[in-house]
Amino acid sequence: MEDWLRHVFLVTMRWLHIVCTTLIVGGTLFFEFVLPLAIEDLKRESQLAVFGKARWVFKQVVWVSAILLLLSGATTMMRLLDTYHQPSYHSTLPWALAHIGGGILALGIALMLTTRRRPPDHAVGWLRINLALLLLVILAAEITRHIRLTVRERDAAMIRDTVQKPLDSTPRDGAKGDD
Amino acid sequence: MEVVVVLSRYLHVMSAILAVGGAFFIRFILPAGLAQADAGSREAVLLRCRKLFKIIIHGAVTLLILTGAFNTWRNWADYKLTIGIMHGLWGGHMILGLTVITISLFLLAPAQPGKSHKSIMKWNVALMFLVVLLASTVNFVRTSAIKERMIPPAPAAPALLPTTRPA
Numbered sequence: 470m471e472d473w474l475r476h477v478f479l480v481t482m483r484w485l486h487i488v489c490t491t492l493i494v495g496g497t498l499f500f501e502f503v504l505p506l507a508i509e510d511l512k513r514e515s516q517l518a519v520f521g522k523a524r525w526v527f528k529q530v531v532w533v534s535a536i537l538l539l540l541s542g543a544t545t546m547m548r549l550l551d552t553y554h555q556p557s558y559h560s561t562l563p564w565a566l567a568h569i570g571g572g573i574l575a576l577g578i579a580l581m582l583t584t585r586r587r588p589p590d591h592a593v594g595w596l597r598i599n600l601a602l603l604l605l606v607i608l609a610a611e612i613t614r615h616i617r618l619t620v621r622e623r624d625a626a627m628i629r630d631t632v633q634k635p636l637d638s639t640p641r642d643g644a645k646g647d648d
Numbered sequence: 649m650e651v652v653v654v655l656s657r658y659l660h661v662m663s664a665i666l667a668v669g670g671a672f673f674i675r676f677i678l679p680a681g682l683a684q685a686d687a688g689s690r691e692a693v694l695l696r697c698r699k700l701f702k703i704i705i706h707g708a709v710t711l712l713i714l715t716g717a718f719n720t721w722r723n724w725a726d727y728k729l730t731i732g733i734m735h736g737l738w739g740g741h742m743i744l745g746l747t748v749i750t751i752s753l754f755l756l757a758p759a760q761p762g763k764s765h766k767s768i769m770k771w772n773v774a775l776m777f778l779v780v781l782l783a784s785t786v787n788f789v790r791t792s793a794i795k796e797r798m799i800p801p802a803p804a805a806p807a808l809l810p811t812t813r814p815a
Contacts, residue, residue, distance in 0.1 A: 476788070484784040486659075488668075488777055495669005496677065503670075503704075507696040513691055519693065530677065544814025564680070611658045613766075615650070621794055 477546065486541040493579060494603050496527055501596045528583035535576045551616065557624060559614045563623065568609040575602045582602035653722060660715040665754070668776045670701050670708075675769045695760075702756040709749050711771040716745070729793035738791060741782040748775050 504523065508516045546569070552558050552566060578599040582592060589595060674697055682690040720727075720738070727734045751772045755765060 476792075480785050480788045482780075483788060484781045487780050487784060491665045491668045491780070492672055493669075494665045497671050498666065499673040499677075503697055503700045506700060510692065510696075511685075515685060515689055519681050519685055523677055523682060526677045526680040554679045582723055607661060607665075608654075608658055611654050611661065614791075615654050615657070617793065618791065619650075620793075 479544075482541040482544045483536050486545065489538045489541070489602075490607065492530050493538075493576075494600075494607070496506050496578040497579070497600050498602065500524075500527065501593065501600060503611060505593075524583055524588065524617055531579050531583050535580060538572070538576065542569070550619075557620050558617065561613050561620070564616065565608050568606055571602055571606040575599055575606055578602070580583060606614060654755070656715045656718045659711050660719060663711040664780065666704055667708040667712070670704055671752070671769065671773050671776060674698070674701050675773055676768070677769060692803060698756065698761065705752055705756060709753070712745070712749070716742070723790065726790050729796075730772065730782075730789065732773070733789055734786065734793070737782055737786040741786055744775060744782060746778045748772060748779055751775070 499521070504520070508519050511519065546565075549565075553562050578595060582588060582595055582599070651717070678694065678697060683691070684694055703755060719744075727738055751768065755772070
């Protein structure tokens, strides 16, 4: 693949990953904290109707986002797999695995909550668990990225030092014994 | 310091998630959810949601500006690696971000939503996605620039190396 095309593809994948996360996490937060407060004055039947309809619309957003999250995540993982196998990047692997595992679990819970014809028992409890899990998954992603960049910076500095030092210490013609 | 750096980025991302996800929910999902409710209830629920969203937006905007300033200050050295493209993208992200924030605050300021509220909000959500795209591009260019620094520079002056000296 051409370099510029690959770059556009990678940026698009990263963008999709963030946008889909935004839709799922933002939507879950609204479902749990804002919507119940906004509809508390309505009659019980109206509350259920609003919740049911919003849940049906949100289901489509969750499905599309889940598929795109898995695709974009897999693309990024493929790109970074070689990096994670290098010894200096081993410390990132547990965080990356926590992000992937937790993310898949959170998507599974989100699909379970929205796809069934009727919401499961203790739906609000499940929503809270899923929200906490999603927040932890994002934190794991941030930590993975931070460690990866820090290691990369350190490696870059080491390479610069090892290349520069021999060049700097190479005696120039006529400079030998100047001291 | 490392914890502060991670926390600052995390808070920036979380604030963006709250603002963008909330705007999307209130503009596209909630009206669909209220489609079958009677007009009075629909209006009351939308106003209540708008009021709560206003509180969320104010908190998110404060955090976005504070953490954005800190992240910029911390990464400024990296932004100098490829000045033209990095400054263009970073500037675009910042200007567009501030525009989106201004539109959001302007839309949510009055107690009652205006006539063009819906269409402006739709465009604002699209702009929010564009801001995220610019942020993703800045991040990609920055990490690529750091990666390039790992390629050892070619020896600048081969004449100085002992092997190239005349016997």
